[in-house]
Amino acid sequence: MNMSRIVRSTANILFPFILVFGFYIIVHGHLTPGGGFQGGAVAATGFVLLLVAFSPDIIRDKFSFNSMKYTEALGLLLFIITAFVAIALGTTFFFNWLANGGIIFGESVAFGANPGILNSAGTIPLMNVAVGIEVIGAMGLIIMYMLSGIEGGNKE
Template sequence: MSDCMSKLVRTTADVMFLFITVFGFYIVLHGHLTPGGGFQGGAIVAGGFILLIVANRLEDFLKWFQKRSFQSCEVSGLVLFIGTALAAIPLGYIFFKNFLNGAGGLFGQAVPFGINSGILNTAGTIPIMNIAVGIEVLGGLSIIVLYMTSGIRSHEEGE
């Protein structure tokens, strides 16, 4: 674990990380139009971070991204998700009411019923919840692998 992989692997991982991240956020943002959604896209972005963890040294990775940033990613995703669900109550609706759908504002365009070609600005609160869950899964899965890797390291060094 103390050694990193060869320069070829590291460079490929660095280049592929950008494409994996962009693809993951595409899946998250188009969750209400195409197959996919928050969980799947978040897992893809977390896969990019895990690729960086296994290809590089752990100290180098912790120099680029801190553990605290993943933790705040996860917590802010959960808070945004529950906050979006709770925001319907002060507006006079019930919990989990899709109050943005059809309102004309953000994500509020009226959807043409039946088979259509897909408009990104529809579906009300569903894209917001997709983004929230995507951020949460990103932070959660990344920090699980980060904790397990540092657990192996402290085991090898400590005893």
């Protein structure tokens, strides 16, 4: 069940822009409104657009159920590992062990309004990326499973 040529062309053109906008929201989560959950939802919208516009048989070659499952599990695993590393370093669970460290994401931020430094905030960008990966996988998997029930659907 392909949709019309107009819908397919629009989906093809919009897909990279939606993806880039989603990743922008994820990566700038510690500077601008947004974060892992919101950016992941935006990026997943791009996948959903492709899934709705094209026939499930065509999509099956591009994204499989297993790849989405692994993406989701990988995101959650990265998030928990980032939290557990703090315990391994001798501090508390979810301690921000990279902030103000001077290494990666380690620059300090002056108090008050400032334009923002991308290379700051310690573990927060890492956790944003992890949660973003998880949300992309989860949303894509939910939509793929719901579309698998229709006629000629994407059977696992």
